[in-house]
Amino acid sequence: MTEADLGVEIAGVKLKNPVIAASGTFGYGEEYAGLFDINSLGGLVVKGISLKPRQGNPPPRIVETPCGMLNSIGLANIGLDAFVKEKLPYLSGLSTAVIVNIYGHSIKEYAELAGALKGLSGISLIEVNISCPNVECGGMAFGTDPDMSARVTDAVVSRADLPVIVKLSPNVTDIRAVARAVEKAGASAVSLINTLTGMAVDLGRRSPVLGNVIGGLSGPAIKPVALYMVYQTAKSIGIPVIGMGGIVNYRDALEFIIAGASAVQIGTANFINPRAAVEVIEGIRQYCETNAIARISDLTGSIRA
Amino acid sequence: MTEADLGVEIAGVKLKNPVIAASGTFGYGEEYAGLFDINSLGGLVVKGISLKPRQGNPPPRIVETPCGMLNSIGLANIGLDAFVKEKLPYLSGLSTAVIVNIYGHSIKEYAELAGALKGLSGISLIEVNISCPNVECGGMAFGTDPDMSARVTDAVVSRADLPVIVKLSPNVTDIRAVARAVEKAGASAVSLINTLTGMAVDLGRRSPVLGNVIGGLSGPAIKPVALYMVYQTAKSIGIPVIGMGGIVNYRDALEFIIAGASAVQIGTANFINPRAAVEVIEGIRQYCETNAIARISDLTGSIRA
Amino acid sequence: MSKACVMDENSEVVFQRKMADGVFLMGIESPGIAATAIPGQFVMIRVRDGLDPLLRRPFSICGIREPGVVLVLYMLVGEGTQILSRILPGERISVLGPLGRGFKPDEKDSRALLVSGGIGIAPLIFLARRLRSGEALFMAGFRSSRQVIQVRSACLVCPEIYIVTEDGSEGERGLVTDILAERLKGAASERGRSSIYACGPVPMLKKVASLSKEFGVPCQVSMEAHMACGLGACQGCAVPGKRALADAYLHVCKDGPVFPAGNIRWESL
Amino acid sequence: MSKACVMDENSEVVFQRKMADGVFLMGIESPGIAATAIPGQFVMIRVRDGLDPLLRRPFSICGIREPGVVLVLYMLVGEGTQILSRILPGERISVLGPLGRGFKPDEKDSRALLVSGGIGIAPLIFLARRLRSGEALFMAGFRSSRQVIQVRSACLVCPEIYIVTEDGSEGERGLVTDILAERLKGAASERGRSSIYACGPVPMLKKVASLSKEFGVPCQVSMEAHMACGLGACQGCAVPGKRALADAYLHVCKDGPVFPAGNIRWESL
Numbered sequence A, B: 001m002t003e004a005d006l007g008v009e010i011a012g013v014k015l016k017n018p019v020i021a022a023s024g025t026f027g028y029g030e031e032y033a034g035l036f037d038i039n040s041l042g043g044l045v046v047k048g049i050s051l052k053p054r055q056g057n058p059p060p061r062i063v064e065t066p067c068g069m070l071n072s073i074g075l076a077n078i079g080l081d082a083f084v085k086e087k088l089p090y091l092s093g094l095s096t097a098v099i100v101n102i103y104g105h106s107i108k109e110y111a112e113l114a115g116a117l118k119g120l121s122g123i124s125l126i127e128v129n130i131s132c133p134n135v136e137c138g139g140m141a142f143g144t145d146p147d148m149s150a151r152v153t154d155a156v157v158s159r160a161d162l163p164v165i166v167k168l169s170p171n172v173t174d175i176r177a178v179a180r181a182v183e184k185a186g187a188s189a190v191s192l193i194n195t196l197t198g199m200a201v202d203l204g205r206r207s208p209v210l211g212n213v214i215g216g217l218s219g220p221a222i223k224p225v226a227l228y229m230v231y232q233t234a235k236s237i238g239i240p241v242i243g244m245g246g247i248v249n250y251r252d253a254l255e256f257i258i259a260g261a262s263a264v265q266i267g268t269a270n271f272i273n274p275r276a277a278v279e280v281i282e283g284i285r286q287y288c289e290t291n292a293i294a295r296i297s298d299l300t301g302s303i304r305a
Numbered sequence C, D: 001m002s003k004a005c006v007m008d009e010n011s012e013v014v015f016q017r018k019m020a021d022g023v024f025l026m027g028i029e030s031p032g033i034a035a036t037a038i039p040g041q042f043v044m045i046r047v048r049d050g051l052d053p054l055l056r057r058p059f060s061i062c063g064i065r066e067p068g069v070v071l072v073l074y075m076l077v078g079e080g081t082q083i084l085s086r087i088l089p090g091e092r093i094s095v096l097g098p099l100g101r102g103f104k105p106d107e108k109d110s111r112a113l114l115v116s117g118g119i120g121i122a123p124l125i126f127l128a129r130r131l132r133s134g135e136a137l138f139m140a141g142f143r144s145s146r147q148v149i150q151v152r153s154a155c156l157v158c159p160e161i162y163i164v165t166e167d168g169s170e171g172e173r174g175l176v177t178d179i180l181a182e183r184l185k186g187a188a189s190e191r192g193r194s195s196i197y198a199c200g201p202v203p204m205l206k207k208v209a210s211l212s213k214e215f216g217v218p219c220q221v222s223m224e225a226h227m228a229c230g231l232g233a234c235q236g237c238a239v240p241g242k243r244a245l246a247d248a249y250l251h252v253c254k255d256g257p258v259f260p261a262g263n264i265r266w267e268s269l
């Protein structure tokens, strides 16, 4: 029996398998380097990068919730220049697809970021975060409006020399409308879902737990919502969908693929089990072999509904 | 020390305490009668009633998810006539507030339901469900659009002889817009959140688990989202907010109250622990006494943020 | 409709015993439930405190051991039953019951035909012990010898017990429905005074129901469905049923779990 | 920046021992972590399989017992530590570590002043055992006698141990920072060659930091923050810090948990 082909192609970029570490949960890659062979991943998305360094929101920034967690990091990051100088050299030495997640306060900033990444080697794809609930302006404000989403996409696509993934917010009435808008504006793929907006209250102090009051909910708790949005979106657009939200094991990952995802991202699970992503890859490989699935891409959208 | 006053007033209706059993999780009340004294509740909301009996969606209708569950009951109910004949006699004998949850396929049906409840004794409030994700037309289609929500509210309010609570959907970009619209249209209170739309995939059969493909997510998993929406909504409108979503114990309930809820509903928790609601009441009473809170209503919206 | 009293008992697990591959018998001290339960009724067990797994698990009552111990025979399926199997005697779990409508054995039966597939044997063991009159014939099907649950000691009232395995590794080889069919064909004289009581996987129950129709033998089946409340409040446990009302679904927890086979729309399952 | 190797070990719990009211000492067989851990470093423990509670819990390493056993001294706080306390010897848990930057004892210290509040004693016990040179003075504060963790046997290297309780029910009465202040005031001669190593609640650390400034004694503090990754990847564990960079937050898991007291913006805490 021949080995299953786990390779997938997203926007012309070949990934050795459909499992990608999600932005904000995998640092700049090197944090996990000691724990497993990062090159075994299909890809990794770095923490969202902005033009200038950002210190992020006041602590506390993390609170556990039932089967999930809220974060209000606020896109703390080292900024574009430091990223290129300090992190990219390590990343460009990897043999896995490096995806740079970008975040701007304005359409202009998004475009500038895309422009600044031009010509740099070691980057495979750009992921545009228009869906972060943790920042005042920009972020989710763009992602909840199809028109604005399209304008951001257009600005990035026209400046970038790499294919562009747009990362969608689940905090909308109809995610398909946003997905269609960014597809039309030139996105090569969409990724979803970013976190659901949520909050925790400290009963003792009668105040919000998070320094920023609100935060983004991630982890297994949101999996049913994420699966539904992936399913719905995949049926509505022609570009690939990268699915995420609460994936902790290979079974979860396969559910997203069957529902319509071409690839998946692993976020919060990295915190619980730093080897989550490699175990997902191994599990998918075994599933394909047991079930005589020649190519993982054959499973994408194979749901009978 | 005097006992804390747990009484709250919603739209002129006095509840002996702020804890209400949520629609669809408490049948028509009598199902739980053997397990505790239902009259100790602040109120109970009956399963959503439609003009005609509804058989509901094909099974399976229930699937467990991490810290939550999906249901696709599809508003199965005995219909208005049978409700009035078979269930209301029992309900009108109770000394707790009975809230009738109604659901229509059209604005006309909503209005008719409100009209049909006119003059019946034993009902304290009407709760209008414009947010069920489990029915084809109507339901959530109304609840995700502020205009439509306002029109349904207006139609019900003008026919009803009882104060009207409108139950809001969380599956929207901005729940405040819907809340404001229904307030303006005459709602006396809003209740939130109904379930989040979600889905589960059966990996073995590569098909949706639920007969109806999609379902509504409830239980502790959604608590952070619900708390946030209650917090946000309470700050935006002048009418009372009834909070729910994942409450399992008195601490959860108090978090909602502190975030802005005047009362709370207990849904999924009834399944895990049929005495959940009474335990919440007892816990609130003790908390108030320990913390020298004279009236529970003083806690509503007391969050420092 | 008199309402039997349902109790939520915080019950001590008094023993756990392995009965077959991945099958355990658990004794739970629930005197309130033990006092009124009848065969075919079930309990909803909260396998642990905490929020995950969230829902209670339904299990048929497999018997009552005096004084006040409810027996549950369960098979490892997923996380809930795994957790259950790791509970040590002395620990407590929350048990809600007795729930649903049980078997209604016909007092006039000369012969009760008890037909089970796999873990479906659980409620029939209880039924076998409670049968008052007539004789019982117990046909229990399993995949293979390692799954066989020994019922001889449990079923003193059954003079005849057939163990059937699909691979023939113990008892007769084949499907339990084959044995039932043979029996019904062979003993035409008995038919009029027999009833079938069955529990097992849906394909098996379908076959049993069609045999009962073919031979005109009354049949009661115990059904399963995913449940949230177990109390008739959530409408989650629907199965396609026949009813005078517009409602084309029956609810396993309230209308069942035991139904006359003729009340189920088998073609929709 | 050489990167020490972090390991995720599926480790056997070898013992659990009650040390005070609601405080337990747990021994975990984690040879990889034991081999390289230094005082002040911590581990992230997954208290059970399953999805709830979801996140790992951070605990300071309280010591190493040869061969290969990591000691964790923990206090019952919420669900996670409750679950931890019910783990029986022989069971396994996942332990990630050693993490973070530990204490950097100054080789030239003539005297190390170890100051702890409550469960903050954990990393200082490890430090006390590993101090190479000079003398150590251990000041451990607790609320009341029932919380006192006996360190005498653990800290052979400390000729002087002060137990301080807020209600005076054991040792001296008062706050541990009062004793530290007295000490610093009294022994002016020592100051130049002493360092403070502190761990405990924020108000205590604030006071310690201000005393260290007042008396010009170098001070290292071990801080806490809610954590998700423990690896520097999520940026969740921010504390207000002083830095050359625009980033005005330090991260406890990567930049700490041990910081020079002067690097923390105490006024923002």
Ligand SMILES: Cc1cc2nc3c(=O)[nH]c(=O)nc-3n(C[C@H](O)[C@H](O)[C@H](O)COP(=O)(O)OP(=O)(O)OC[C@H]3O[C@@H](n4cnc5c(N)ncnc54)[C@H](O)[C@@H]3O)c2cc1C
Binding pocket: B063, B064, C042, C053, C055, C056, C057, C058, C059, C060, C061, C072, C073, C074, C075, C076, C077, C078, C079, C080, C081, C082, C119, C122, C123, C223, C224, C225, C226, C227, C252, C257
């Ligand atoms: C009336 C009734 C009586 C039953 N009696 C027995 C019995 O005596 N012995 C026994 O071993 N099993 C019995 N079952 C099946 C038993 O409820 C399931 O095997 C059990 O819930 C599986 O839980 P899990 O967490 O191990 O599996 P998982 O598959 O992880 O459970 C996930 C969810 O699906 C539900 N579920 C899974 N399988 C079933 C099923 N077959 N029926 C209903 N819900 C299911 C669970 O309750 C849970 O909500 C009965 C079911 C019903 C409805």
Ligand SMILES: Cc1cc2nc3c(=O)[nH]c(=O)nc-3n(C[C@H](O)[C@H](O)[C@H](O)COP(=O)(O)OP(=O)(O)OC[C@H]3O[C@@H](n4cnc5c(N)ncnc54)[C@H](O)[C@@H]3O)c2cc1C
Binding pocket: A063, A064, D042, D053, D055, D056, D057, D058, D059, D060, D061, D072, D073, D074, D075, D076, D077, D078, D079, D080, D081, D082, D119, D122, D123, D223, D224, D225, D226, D227, D252, D257
């Ligand atoms: C670097 C470091 C070292 C620590 N060393 C020790 C130690 O040696 N002994 C000890 O008893 N405790 C120590 N703690 C505190 C310990 O992590 C918490 O008491 C524990 O996480 C509480 O978990 P819980 O589930 O019982 O409580 P819950 O309050 O139910 O936990 C809810 C969430 O809050 C987090 N949390 C709660 N309290 C704290 C806290 N004080 N610090 C960080 N996160 C918290 C939990 O990790 C969890 O994510 C340390 C914390 C840090 C950051």
Ligand SMILES: Cc1cc2nc3c(=O)[nH]c(=O)nc-3n(C[C@H](O)[C@H](O)[C@H](O)COP(=O)(O)O)c2cc1C
Binding pocket: A022, A023, A024, A025, A047, A048, A071, A073, A075, A101, A129, A132, A167, A193, A194, A195, A217, A218, A219, A220, A222, A244, A245, A246, A247, A265, A266, A267, A268, A269, D228, D234, D236
């Ligand atoms: C701590 C944390 C930080 C995150 N930071 C980012 C970010 O910088 N950019 C981004 O697009 N998404 C970010 N996300 C969202 C995740 O990439 C992912 O979309 C989300 O967590 C859902 O997946 P999960 O449930 O597997 O975690 C972050 C999530 C977490 C938990």
Ligand SMILES: Cc1cc2nc3c(=O)[nH]c(=O)nc-3n(C[C@H](O)[C@H](O)[C@H](O)COP(=O)(O)O)c2cc1C
Binding pocket: B022, B023, B024, B025, B047, B048, B071, B073, B075, B101, B129, B132, B167, B193, B194, B195, B217, B218, B219, B220, B222, B244, B245, B246, B247, B265, B266, B267, B268, B269, C228, C234, C236
């Ligand atoms: C099985 C089930 C059936 C429900 N049916 C209704 C309904 O008929 N009408 C309605 O307004 N809400 C219905 N709901 C929503 C609940 O009333 C509640 O809004 C939701 O479950 C969130 O609260 P919870 O997390 O406490 O369950 C139903 C929920 C469940 C779980």
Ligand code: FES
Binding pocket: C226, C227, C228, C229, C230, C231, C232, C233, C234, C235, C236, C237, C251, C252, C253, C254
């Ligand atoms: S399980 Fe709720 S109605 Fe049957």
Ligand code: FES
Binding pocket: D226, D227, D228, D229, D230, D231, D232, D233, D234, D235, D236, D237, D251, D252, D253, D254
């Ligand atoms: S806990 Fe993730 S960066 Fe510190």
